[in-house]
Amino acid sequence: MDFNLISNIESCHIALSPVLYYSHIPTALVALLLGIFVYWKSRTLASGALLFMSVFFALWSFVDIVLWTSVNGSVIMFYWPMLYFLQGMILLSSLFFSYAFLEKKEPPFWSEVIGGLLVSPLIIFLSTSYLVTGFDVQNCEAIQGRLAHYSSVIQMTILLWIAVYFFIKYWRTNNLVERGRQRALFFGIFFFLVAFSWGNLFGSLTLEWGTEQYGLFGMPVFIGFLAYLIVKFQAFNIKLLGTQALVVALVLLIGSQFFFVRTNANFALTGITFLLAIGFGWFLVRSVKNEVERKEELQQISDRLAVANQELKRLDNAKSEFISIASHQLRTPLTAIKGYTSLILEGSYGKVDNQIQDVINKVYSANSRLIDLVENLLSISRLESGRMQYNFQLGRLEDIVKETMSMFAVIAKKQGIQLEMILPEMPLPLLSLDAGKIREVISNLIDNAVKYSEKGSVIVKVEQVDDEKVRLSIKDTGIGIKQEDLEHIFLKFARSKETEKLYVGGTGLGLYVGRTFIEKHGGRLWAESEGHGHGASFIFELPISRDSV
DSSP: OOGGGGTTOOOOOOOOOHHHHHHHHHHHHHHHHHHHHHHHHOOSHHHHHHHHHHHHHHHHHHHHHHHHHOOOHHHHHHHHHHHHHHHHHHHHHHHHHHHHHHHSSOOOHHHHHHHHHHHHHHHHTTTSTTTEEEEETTTTEEEEOTTHHHHHHHHHHHHHHHHHHHHHHHHHOOOHHHHHHHHHHHHHHHHHHHHHHHHHHHHHHHOOGGGHHHHTTHHHHHHHHHHHHHHHHOGGGOOHHHHHHHHHHHHHHHHGGGGGOOSHHHHHHHHHHHHHHHHHHHHHHHHHHHHHHHHHHHHHHHHHHHHHHHHHHHHHHHHHHHHHHHHHHHHHHHHHHHHHHHHHHHTTTSOOOHHHHHHHHHHHHHHHHHHHHHHHHHHHHHHHHTOOOOOOEEEOHHHHHHHHHHHHHHHHHHHTOEEEEEOOSSOOOOEEEOHHHHHHHHHHHHHHHHHTOSSSEEEEEEEEOSSSEEEEEEEEOSSOOOGGGTTGGGSTTOOOHHHHHHOTTOOSOHHHHHHHHHHHTTOEEEEEOSSTTSOEEEEEEEEOOTTOO
């Protein structure tokens, strides 16, 4: 730049409004302190971008207030081109901050290249007549060059870029909480940039530079939205201490403007703003304090629950281990008792009179129930510990049903229960199943049907439902099940009140184990009943194997 153009100019004078100091000093200091504080509390990419944005804004405010207050033409000519560069950097850093805050990563490389290319002419031609061609002594301002309006183009381009980015981001987001964050950030940063750019654009086009002073008040609005993001959405993980520091700094800076007041109108304006800042700050600190206290309480509860959960898991593992060991130790003597009582009843040790035989029968029945309990406890222990093993092989469900039915023929006849089996005429498709587990399920269901039916019949039916499933249903004419108990009976140790009255020796484990086995086969087990006294049906379905011929 040719400073000879102003070599003979010693000074110029212009009347200054107190609004100049009020719009520049507090906003610049608050923005700078906010950027430093946020970066100090949270070393993230977004906080770093906010710091750069704050530094560029503070530098722009410093340069602008120098231009307004300086009476030296050389100083004005030196600093004036810097405004154009700093304006572009403020908008560019705002775009970078928006992306980093929402995406939590750096913008794409191509966008950084485009941003750099947009601003580079302002750096290259910073000290040339393309930005400033001379000095207007009458108005005490520089005469803009051809590239001065290019700065306005950059501002409009980046503003449009930010608006399009937020629109696309908002449109692609379905989460309501995330949309709330996006709205708060957009309104805050867009209001600030529009107000800031509007003042500069209007001054550049009309040479009425006084309007730019009011555009700086967009920064406090942005800070307000940023505080809202901190309180509502825990932005930057800043808690109560950070909010208090922010409020105190804001109140002190606004209060310091009383030293620059020259008129009653400005005094009133400063006083109103000061009171509003105190009220807003009090509300903000109280809200953050309540939020932090609630979070700390929830965290304490969560920690206690985590400890309790670990203890419960430890106790549950100990319980499962104890049951497993105890069941293994009990099974051997119980099996021996069953074998010897069976031999006595068969007469292998000689003839037994009727009275003793009746007692042995009771011992045999009680021992059988105890063996069933031990088996169920072992099954539950293996299921809960993940040690249950399955031996899946191709087989037919009707074959397992035939084998199991023969075991209950004598018992059903003795109780006066008609045991009926309905099988399809043609063989059913092959199923991938663990025959032992399925036999245990069927045996338990038939045993329950016979046990809880004082008279009538038990019908076991096997059929193919469709191309994908085979169904087994066991329908009895027993005591039935109330509607509210239909799902309850499949829980561990759960029994309906009617079954407890009729048969007190049940454990409430068989149905739980049975449903678990069926679900491990990819099927489902459920019960149907019209209520007490109307019998019940237990049904399970198993998927047909893909290897079935």
